[in-house]
Amino acid sequence: MKSVLNNIYKSSFAYTIINKDIQNNMLNHAYLLSGDDDALNKFFCVEIAKHILCGNDDAPCDECVTCKKISHSNCVDIKIHPEKNKNFVVEDANAIVDDCLIKPYENEKKIYIINNFENATIQAQNKLLKTIEEPNGCVVFLINTKNSNKVLNTILSRCKKIFVGNVSKENINLFLKEKNIDKADVISNISVGNLTKAIELSENEEIFKINELAISVFESLINSSQVLEYSYKFISFSAHIQTLLENLINVAYDIAMLKNGKQNTIINKHAQKRLENILNIYNIKMLNKIVEQINEANLKLQSNCNIQSVVDSLLMNILEAKYKCKQ
Numbered sequence: 001m002k003s004v005l006n007n008i009y010k011s012s013f014a015y016t017i018i019n020k021d022i023q024n025n026m027l028n029h030a031y032l033l034s035g036d037d038d039a040l041n042k043f044f045c046v047e048i049a050k051h052i053l054c055g056n057d058d059a060p061c062d063e064c065v066t067c068k069k070i071s072h073s074n075c076v077d078i079k080i081h082p083e084k085n086k087n088f089v090v091e092d093a094n095a096i097v098d099d100c101l102i103k104p105y106e107n108e109k110k111i112y113i114i115n116n117f118e119n120a121t122i123q124a125q126n127k128l129l130k131t132i133e134e135p136n137g138c139v140v141f142l143i144n145t146k147n148s149n150k151v152l153n154t155i156l157s158r159c160k161k162i163f164v165g166n167v168s169k170e171n172i173n174l175f176l177k178e179k180n181i182d183k184a185d186v187i188s189n190i191s192v193g194n195l196t197k198a199i200e201l202s203e204n205e206e207i208f209k210i211n212e213l214a215i216s217v218f219e220s221l222i223n224s225s226q227v228l229e230y231s232y233k234f235i236s237f238s239a240h241i242q243t244l245l246e247n248l249i250n251v252a253y254d255i256a257m258l259k260n261g262k263q264n265t266i267i268n269k270h271a272q273k274r275l276e277n278i279l280n281i282y283n284i285k286m287l288n289k290i291v292e293q294i295n296e297a298n299l300k301l302q303s304n305c306n307i308q309s310v311v312d313s314l315l316m317n318i319l320e321a322k323y324k325c326k327q
């Protein structure tokens with residue numbers, strides 16, 4: 001059976017481009033995939049590798065020996081750089097330059113997947129440049145990046161660019177269900193079309209408690225005597241404070257959408273009834289002010305301010321916004 005991810009690839013812009021290039025026998029020697037969804041970028045590179053090497057009419061078929069080998073990361077003609085959690089450095093580039101001279105073992109082409117090229121050093125990019133400029137006909141480079149501004153222009157100009165967009169909420173839901181992830185519905189709502197986020201959330205056992213806390217801030221935080229209690233709860237999730245702040249923004253967004261009668265666009269569908277019950281407490285000015293405060297807290301955390309003081313002032317500021325913006 002084909003995986004959901006295979007279907008996602010086949011309905012993508014990337015598939016259309018590669019398919020056309022294969023059909024016209026015009027496969028480029030280097031493709032640069034860019035998009036902010038890191039997991040999707042990497043997954044697309046693997047699917048493209050299958051697409052190029054599969055050879056079946058409905059490539060990537062996901063069923064032939066080649067596709068299966070690639071899915072299980074044991075195809076000898078595919079090299080992935082850099083090693084997980086490392087950056088692409090000169091040693092990686094050197095290894096590729098040398099390896100390019102060796103013909104593929106089992107397939108017509110040899111494929112180099114280079115992940116997170118936004119972190120590649122300038123020296124490593126320069127080292128790779130000559131190989132990309134004068135490629136061996138058997139070689140295809142699949143480079144992915146979250147930020148193409150970090151890629152040297154000389155490399156950019158030699159790659160065919162593919163923009164990797166988002167995944168629909170429905171497909172994320174199917175992907176999570178395929179992996180037997182609990183509460184796939186909630187996670188697919190919260191991850192708003194971002195596969196990386198969906199995977200992170202599914203690995204984070206605290207996510208439901210964090211989501212619940214974010215909703216309860218809007219439901220129950222009404223006076224300053226509760227700040228201590230909420231502050232304590234926030235700090236207990238300090239390792240996931242970013243996720244908590246994102247959840248707070250999502251709840252504010254949902255309340256604004258519900259107030260505007262746009263039920264279909266809300267993120268926390270599982271909590272729609274609860275949010276509808278508190279609609280009258282909020283007005284748009286208040287919600288904007290709250291979101292502003294959350295963004296400010298986020299910036300302070302990024303510049304390493306003390307988390308306890310950031311959380312305390314955020315909670316006080318949310319209360320103040322509720323009080324000041326009352327009509």
Ligand SMILES: [Zn+2]
Nearest residue numbers: 054061064067
């Ligand atoms: Zn295949």
